[in-house]
Structure formats: C-alpha cells, structure tokens
Amino acid sequence: MNSYVLQAQDLAVHYGGVKALDGVGITLEKGQIHGLIGPNGAGKSTVIDAITGRRKLTRGTVLLDGEDVSHMGAVERRMRGLSRSFQRTSIFGGMAVRRQVELASYKMGVADSAGDAGAVLKELDLDRLGQTIAEDLGYGEQRRLDLALALVGRPKLLMLDEPMAGLSVQESQDLARHLKALTARWEVSVLLVEHDMDVVFGISDVVTVFELGRVIASGEPASVRANPRVREAYLGSAA
Amino acid sequence: MSLVRTGALSLLALGGGAAIMQWTTSSSLLGMLTQAVIYAIFALGVGVLLKQNGLVSFGHALYFGAAGYGMGIILALDWMPAELAILLILLAIGVLAFLIGLVIVRVPGIAFGMLTLAIGQMVYLLATRARGLTGGADGLSIHWPATLFGFPQAMLLKPATLFMIAWSVMVLVTFVLLWLLRTRFGAITEAIRDNEERARFIGITTTLPRAAVYALSAMVTGVACLLSALNTGFVSPENLHWSVSAITLLMVVIGGFKTALGPIVGAIIYVLFKDFLGAYATHSMAIFGAALIVVIVFSPDGIVGGVQRLLKGERPTKRTLQ
Numbered sequence: 001m002n003s004y005v006l007q008a009q010d011l012a013v014h015y016g017g018v019k020a021l022d023g024v025g026i027t028l029e030k031g032q033i034h035g036l037i038g039p040n041g042a043g044k045s046t047v048i049d050a051i052t053g054r055r056k057l058t059r060g061t062v063l064l065d066g067e068d069v070s071h072m073g074a075v076e077r078r079m080r081g082l083s084r085s086f087q088r089t090s091i092f093g094g095m096a097v098r099r100q101v102e103l104a105s106y107k108m109g110v111a112d113s114a115g116d117a118g119a120v121l122k123e124l125d126l127d128r129l130g131q132t133i134a135e136d137l138g139y140g141e142q143r144r145l146d147l148a149l150a151l152v153g154r155p156k157l158l159m160l161d162e163p164m165a166g167l168s169v170q171e172s173q174d175l176a177r178h179l180k181a182l183t184a185r186w187e188v189s190v191l192l193v194e195h196d197m198d199v200v201f202g203i204s205d206v207v208t209v210f211e212l213g214r215v216i217a218s219g220e221p222a223s224v225r226a227n228p229r230v231r232e233a234y235l236g237s238a239a
Numbered sequence: 240m241s242l243v244r245t246g247a248l249s250l251l252a253l254g255g256g257a258a259i260m261q262w263t264t265s266s267s268l269l270g271m272l273t274q275a276v277i278y279a280i281f282a283l284g285v286g287v288l289l290k291q292n293g294l295v296s297f298g299h300a301l302y303f304g305a306a307g308y309g310m311g312i313i314l315a316l317d318w319m320p321a322e323l324a325i326l327l328i329l330l331a332i333g334v335l336a337f338l339i340g341l342v343i344v345r346v347p348g349i350a351f352g353m354l355t356l357a358i359g360q361m362v363y364l365l366a367t368r369a370r371g372l373t374g375g376a377d378g379l380s381i382h383w384p385a386t387l388f389g390f391p392q393a394m395l396l397k398p399a400t401l402f403m404i405a406w407s408v409m410v411l412v413t414f415v416l417l418w419l420l421r422t423r424f425g426a427i428t429e430a431i432r433d434n435e436e437r438a439r440f441i442g443i444t445t446t447l448p449r450a451a452v453y454a455l456s457a458m459v460t461g462v463a464c465l466l467s468a469l470n471t472g473f474v475s476p477e478n479l480h481w482s483v484s485a486i487t488l489l490m491v492v493i494g495g496f497k498t499a500l501g502p503i504v505g506a507i508i509y510v511l512f513k514d515f516l517g518a519y520a521t522h523s524m525a526i527f528g529a530a531l532i533v534v535i536v537f538s539p540d541g542i543v544g545g546v547q548r549l550l551k552g553e554r555p556t557k558r559t560l561q
Contacts, residue, residue, distance in 0.1 A: 073392050073439075078440055078442040091437065092430045099426055103430055108442055148441075
C-alpha cells in the first residue's frame with residue numbers, strides 16, 4: 001500500500017525565462033511534518049502554490065494519496081484533502097469567526113460542521129472569539145483563524161506558508177508545539193514553509209532545502225543541518 | 240437578528256404601513272409614498288448586489304425597464320393571463336440575469352460597473368429604436384386586465400390600495416432577503432465577497448453564487464418594475480436609462496448598503512426630499528450630490544449605519560470605511 005500522502009514529481013514553474021521552480025521532487029509520508037527552507041526567492045512558496053493549483057505547472061505531476069491531481073482546480077484539490085494557509089493572513093474579514101470556520105467545515109462535507117468548527121476553534125483557543133468579526137481580531141488570532149480554516153474537515157495534507165510570520169518568539173514556539181501535537185493526533189501531514197529555523201528543525205521529520213528553484217538537500221533535520229552545501233548556501237558558516 | 244425577530248419586525252412594519260395608509264388622506268401624498276416604496280424595492284435589489292457581491296451596478300435600470308416592457312408586450316398580444324405573466328417575467332429576468340452574471344461577475348471592480356453600464360445602455364437604445372415592439376421613445380402603455388389575482392382593477396388602482404400593495408411587497412422582499420442572507424447561501428456569498436481566493440481554498444466554487452446574487456438582485460428590481468408598471472400603467476425607455484441606475488445607487492449609498500433598512504431609507508428620503516424641494520427640484524441632483532459627499536465623509540456606511548453607531552455610542556471603525 002502507498003504510504004505517501006504526497007508525491008510531487010519534477011515540478012517546474014517557469015515565467016518566461018525565469019525558472020521559479022525547476023525539476024523539484026517532494027514526497028511526504030502519512031503523519032510526517034516536512035519543512036521547506038531556503039533563502040528568499042528560492043521557490044518555497046511557489047512549491048506550495050504549484051501543489052495547491054494556485055500556480056500553473058510548466059511540467060510535473062502532483063499525486064495526492066496516489067491520485068493525480070495535477071490538472072485539477074483549487075476547489076477539487078481542497079475537496080480531496082489538500083489544504084493550505086497563506087503567507088499573508090487570508091481570512092474572511094467581514095464575517096464572524098465561528099460562521100466562517102463552520103462554513104469551511106460544511107464545504108468539506110463534514111456532517112456535523114458546527115461540532116467540527118467548535119473542536120477546531122477550541123484547539124486553537126479561538127472558541128471564546130466565535131462571534132467576533134474576523135478583522136477585529138488581533139494579528140496572532142487572525143493567524144490562528146487562517147490555520148483553523150485550513151484545518152477543518154481534517155485534511156490529508158496541510159501546507160503552511162510561513163505560519164509563524166509576525167508572531168513573537170514565544171507565540172511561535174507555542175504554536176509550533178501545538179501544531180506538532182495536533183497534526184499527530186488528527187493524522188494530518190504537514191508541508192511547512194517557515195523562516196524560523198528553530199521551529200523548522202524543532203518539529204520537522206524531514207527538511208528540504210531550496211536554492212534558486214532547485215532542491216539542494218533533503219533528509220532528517222540533523223543531516224541537513226550538517227550538510228556543508230546547506231551551511232554554505234543558506235545557514236551560513238556560523239550555523 | 241433571529242428569524243423570529245425579523246418576522247415580528249416584518250409584521251410590525253406591515254402594521255405601520257396600514258397605519259400610514261389609514262392616516263394619509265391626501266391621494267397625491269399616497270401616490271408619492273407609493274413611488275418612494277417602489278424605489279425602495281429597486282434600491283434593495285441594487286443594495287443586495289453591493290452588500291453580498293461587493294459589486295456596483297450602473298445598469299440595473301435594465302431590469303427596471305425590461306419587466307415592464309415584457310408585461311406590456313405580453314398583455315398587448317394577449318399571450319397568457321397577467322398573473323402567469325408576472326411569474327414568468329420574474330423567472331425570465333432571473334434566468335437572463337444569471338446567464339449574464341455568469342460572464343460579468345468574473346470581472347472585478349470598476350470594469351464590472353462599466354460592463355453593466357454597457358449592457359444597460361445597449362438595451363436602452365434597442366428599446367428606443369424598436370418602435371414596432373416597444374413604442375420607441377413614446378413608451379408603451381400597459382393594459383392591465385379588469386381583474387388581477389381576483390381583485391377588480393378599479394380597486395387595485397386606488398392610491399391607498401396601491402400603496403399598501405407596494406408596502407407589503409417591500410416588507411416581504413426585505414424579509415426574504417434577510418432570511419436568505421442568514422442561510423448557508425448568504426455565508427458563501429459573504430465569504431466570496433471578502434476573499435475570493437480563500438473561498439476557493441475552503442472548497443467554494445465562486446462564480447455560481449456570485450451569478451446567483453446578481454440574478455436575485457435583478458429579480459428584486461423586476462418586482463419593483465412590475466409595481467411601477469401597475470402604478471403608472473406605462474413603461475418608457477427612460478426606465479432603462481443609466482441615470483435611473485445611478486440615482487438608485489445614490490439612494491443605496493446615502494441610506495447605507497450594509498443593512499436592509501439602508502436602501503429603503505435612502506430611497507424614501509430621496510423621493511420625499513425631491514418633492515419637498517418643490518420649485519427647486521430641478522437642482523435636486525446638485526443638492527443630493529452635496530448630501531452624498533457629506534454622507535461619504537462623515538458616515539461612509541450611510542445614514543442608517545451612522546444612526547446605529549450613534550445609538551451605540553461608537554466611532555467609525557476601519558470596517559465602516561470599507
């Protein structure tokens with residue numbers, strides 16, 4: 001039986017002569033957290049955009065649980081369990097928190113969408129803010145709401161694009177710990193793009209390093225951290 | 240607001256309408272109030288599009304004229320009973336608007352407004368030129384049958400009855416819209432309006448609901464048009480002109496589009512104030528232009544939004560300004 005939730009093969013996204021991604025392969029096993037790191041412009045967010053259908057692939061295939069979803073739209077991919085958050089907080093600003101999370105759950109076909117939304121909100125400590133209009137929330141709360149929208153319906157694969165951006169060190173560490181526990185409990189696999197190295201190396205099972213649209217190293221955090229090419233290209237000699 | 244509370248307020252509003260009808264002895268005042276209520280329904284149509292889709296239409300007069308022309312032509316050719324024609328026309332407007340909506344709601348912002356303007360003006364010109372069918376610039380008389388829904392025409396056309404019919408329809412339309420916007424459909428359209436990309440990434444197909452809101456908005460406008468056709472027995476290309484759309488938009492903005500009450504208040508204020516101006520009515524657009532500036536600067540969510548905030552003792556928030 002195929003134990004891979006995600007098999008992205010030979011992904012390429014070209015804009016004219018610019019190769020944002022060029023022949024990238026990523027696999028993700030069930031329950032794994034897979035961290036993607038690299039300098040700005042290395043292609044980390046483009047990988048998420050390509051896998052979720054936000055960016056058109058120049059070539060390559062995306063298999064979700066063995067099914068080819070490469071030619072599907074964003075809606076179809078989401079319905080098959082491929083979920084994401086965004087680099088810039090992406091919520092429904094004019095809607096109450098609970099209303100939007102419940103809607104997201106309903107759209108995922110959850111029979112008890114109110115119960116599911118309630119559980120997710122409780123997990124992310126947003127349940128007391130259910131009736132608050134989203135744009136009145138604080139920044140950290142909005143980031144958690146973004147995560148809640150992605151988590152409802154228990155996706156097979158959750159892709160997080162810099163979920164810790166703008167959070168304090170303490171908030172980042174708390175969210176990372178919580179994320180690790182939650183995804184393990186709900187059996188959600190995670191592809192994580194994050195600049196906070198402590199978070200990525202702290203919670204990832206596998207880390208992949210990008211440079212100029214290509215993978216330069218991939219493996220367990222300790223081996224990646226020790227890789228001389230990674231140290232030279234990204235972490236710097238002092239790392 | 241709960242549905243029960245909305246229902247209770249609707250019943251109260253119906254009672255209020257009956258009281259106005261009872262206490263207003265002047266036929267001309269009742270006629271003016273009827274016109275204001277008809278515009279209020281039109282404004283509800285334009286307002287729901289703005290509230291749920293975040294789209295501004297400069298071409299809704301298309302539906303304000305089309306329903307009247309449809310009715311006039313069907314009755315002139317004696318194709319079917321007027322009662323059936325009313326239902327079919329509203330249905331046809333809904334289907335037509337949905338099909339148009341499937342194409343134009345994909346276009347964002349000002350481009351959408353320009354498209355609605357272009358389509359509206361195209362139909363306006365068509366109505367002006369097709370004299371044989373529409374009566375051209377002279378317009379078209381609508382010959383209502385002797386009885387409608389079992390009621391004699393003479394009774395229906397009394398100013399008090401007409402006012403009460405229009406008022407009841409306005410209350411019913413408001414109730415239906417409020418109910419609909421509380422349903423899952425309302426939540427879906429709100430989500431798409433707020434963040435279309437995010438909506439797709441929670442599994443929402445975004446074009447169909449937006450087209451459905453456009454169709455709903457057109458049907459509400461069609462209802463207003465049919466009431467206007469009953470009120471005046473006449474429809475002309477002027478009903479289709481873009482300036483009618485613009486005036487209705489003005490009513491919506493002045494009243495406030497974020498609540499159901501806003502467009503109604505805006506329409507009633509506009510019609511009554513225009514009459515109040517009397518000899519100065521020719522300058523009404525200048526006066527309303529100034530009023531629009533004042534409202535946008537001091538209460539961007541309209542008169543109703545401003546009053547609500549005053550009652551709660553709140554200051555405008557960033558949400559108010561959007």
